[in-house]
Amino acid sequence: MGNNSLSWKNGIKDGIPIAFGYFAVSFTFGIMAKKAELTPFQAVFMSAANLTSAGQFGALALIGTSATYLEMALIQLVINLRYCLMSCSLSQKFEAGSDLPHRFLVAFGVTDEIFGVSVCREGKLNPFYNYGLMSVSIPGWMLGTFCGVVSGGVLPARMISALSVALYGMFIAVIVPPAKGNKLLGGIILSSMLLSLLFAQLPVLSHISQGFRIIMLTVLIAGIAAFLFPVKEGADEG
Amino acid sequence: MKGNIYLYILVMAGVTYLIRLIPLIFMRKEIKNVYLKSFLYYVPYVTLAVMTFPAILNATASLWSALAGFITAIILAYRGASLFKVSILACLTVFIIELVV
Numbered sequence: 001m002g003n004n005s006l007s008w009k010n011g012i013k014d015g016i017p018i019a020f021g022y023f024a025v026s027f028t029f030g031i032m033a034k035k036a037e038l039t040p041f042q043a044v045f046m047s048a049a050n051l052t053s054a055g056q057f058g059a060l061a062l063i064g065t066s067a068t069y070l071e072m073a074l075i076q077l078v079i080n081l082r083y084c085l086m087s088c089s090l091s092q093k094f095e096a097g098s099d100l101p102h103r104f105l106v107a108f109g110v111t112d113e114i115f116g117v118s119v120c121r122e123g124k125l126n127p128f129y130n131y132g133l134m135s136v137s138i139p140g141w142m143l144g145t146f147c148g149v150v151s152g153g154v155l156p157a158r159m160i161s162a163l164s165v166a167l168y169g170m171f172i173a174v175i176v177p178p179a180k181g182n183k184l185l186g187g188i189i190l191s192s193m194l195l196s197l198l199f200a201q202l203p204v205l206s207h208i209s210q211g212f213r214i215i216m217l218t219v220l221i222a223g224i225a226a227f228l229f230p231v232k233e234g235a236d237e238g
Numbered sequence: 239m240k241g242n243i244y245l246y247i248l249v250m251a252g253v254t255y256l257i258r259l260i261p262l263i264f265m266r267k268e269i270k271n272v273y274l275k276s277f278l279y280y281v282p283y284v285t286l287a288v289m290t291f292p293a294i295l296n297a298t299a300s301l302w303s304a305l306a307g308f309i310t311a312i313i314l315a316y317r318g319a320s321l322f323k324v325s326i327l328a329c330l331t332v333f334i335i336e337l338v339v
Contacts, residue, residue, distance in 0.1 A: 020322075024322055024325070024326070025325070028325075038243060042243050042244070042247070045244075045247060046247045046250075046251075049247055049248070049250075049251035050247070050250055050251050050254050051254075052254055054285075054286065054289070055250060055254055056250075058289065059246065059247075059250050062246075063243065063246055069245060069246070069249050072246055072249050072250055073249050073250070073253045076249075076250045076253040076254050076257075077253055077257065078281070078285055079285055079289075080253070080254050080257050080258075081257065081278065081281050081282070081285075082278070082281060082282040083254070083257045083258045084257050084258075084260070084261055084278065085261075085278045085279070086258075087257075087258050087259070087260070087261035087262045087265075088261040088265050090262065091261055091262045091265060091266050092266070094262075094266075100263070103259075103262040103263055104259065104262075104263075106262065107255065107258040107259035107262045107263075108255060108258065110258040110262075158299075158333065158336055158337070159333070161297075161298045161299040161303070161332065161333075161336060162298070162303075162307075162329045162330070162332040162333035162336070163329050164297040164298055164332075165294060165297050165298060165304065165307040165308070165311070165328045165329055165332050166325045166326070166328065166329050168290045168293070168294040168297060168307075168308070168311065168328070169307065169311040169324050169325035169326075169327075169328030169329065170321055170324070170325045171286040171287075171289060171290045172290060172308075172311040172312055172315045172324060172328075173311065173314075173315045173319070173320070173321040173323075173324035173325065174282070174286060174321065175282075175283050175286050175287055175290075175315075176312060176315035176316050177315055177316070177318055178283070179283075180316055180318075185283060188280060188283060188284065188287075189283055189284075189287045190287075192283070192284045192287035192288050192291075193287050193288070193290070193291035193292075195288075196287070196288040196291055196292060197291060197292045200292050213288075214285060214288050214289055217284065217288045218281060218284045218285045218288060221280070221284045221288075222277050222280040222281045222284045223277060225276070225277075225280045225284070226273050226274075226276035226277035226279075226280055227273065229276070230272045230273060230275075230276045231272070231275060231276040231279045231280075
C-alpha cells in the first residue's frame with residue numbers, strides 16, 4: 001500500500017504541469033463552447049466526460065452544423081483512434097497481477113499527455129501513478145473549461161479571433177515535430193493538407209459535411225500510406 | 239434544428255471511452271499486423287493535418303491574420319517549441335496582425 005501511495009503522490013507531482021497546459025487549452029475550448037451556444041454546465045460536463053481536446057473541439061464544429069449522432073460517433077472514432085494505439089502500448093506496461101477494475105479506471109485517463117508521461121516511466125506501470133496524474137489534470141481541464149465559458153462573453157471579439165487559432169496551433173505543435181527529419185511523414189502531412197484544401201474547394205466534394213470529409217480523407221490517406229510505406233518494427237508510435 | 243446536446247455528449251463520451259478501454263481489456267498482446275499498425279500510426283497525423291488546413295484560414299477575422307498565425311505555428315513547432323508556446327504565440331500573431339492591418 002505504501003508503494004501505491006508513493007506512486008499516487010508522484011503522479012500528482014508530474015500531473016501539475018499537465019494541469020497548467022490543460023487549463024490553457026480548455027480555456028479556449030470554453031470560449032468556443034460558448035460560441036457554440038453551450039451552457040457552462042454543458043461545456044464542463046463535456047470536458048469531464050470526454051477529456052479529449054481534439055475530440056471536443058471537433059464536436060463543437062459538428063454540433064454547430066447539426067450533425068447526426070452517427071456522424072458524431074464516427075468523428076470521435078477517427079479523431080481519437082490514436083488512443084487505441086496508446087492503450088495497446090499502456091496495456092503491456094501493466095503489472096501482471098493488476099485487477100481489471102484498474103484497467104477500467106486508467107482507460108478513462110488515456111490522453112496524449114497522461115499516456116506520454118506514464119508510458120515513459122521505468123518498469124511496470126502502477127495504476128496509482130495514473131490516478132495521481134488524473135486527479136490534478138482532470139480538474140485543470142474542467143476548471144479551464146468553466147473559466148473559458150464564463151469569460152467568453154466579456155472578452156473582446158479581437159481576442160476571441162486570436163484565440164480561435166489556439167487549437168490549430170496545438171495540432172501543428174503535435175504533427176510538425178515528428179515530421180522534422182522524416183520526409184515521409186512530412187510528405188504525408190503536406191499531401192493531407194493539400195487534399196483537404198482540394199476537397200473543400202471542388203464543387204461536388206464540398207457538399208460533403210466536414211465531419212465525413214475528415215473521416216474519408218483520413219481513411220483514404222492513412223490507408224494508402226500504410227500500404228505503400230508500412231512502418232518498420234520498432235519505429236516510433238504516434 | 240439542433241440535436242440534443244446531452245445526447246451528443248454521451249455519444250462522444252461513450253465512443254471515446256470504448257476506444258481507450260477496449261485495447262486495455264482485450265488486446266493485452268502487441269499488435270502484430272504491420273498494415274494495421276502502420277495505418278494506426280498514420281491516422282493522427284492525417285486527421286490533424288486535414289482538420290487544421292484549410293479550416294485555420296477561416297478561423298479568424300481575416301485570411302491574412304490566419305495565414306500569419308499558421309506560418310508562425312509551423313515555424314515554432316519545427317523549432318521544437320512546446321505545445322503551449324506554439325499555441326499562444328500563434329494567437330498573439332493573429333492578435334497583432336489584426337491590430338495593425
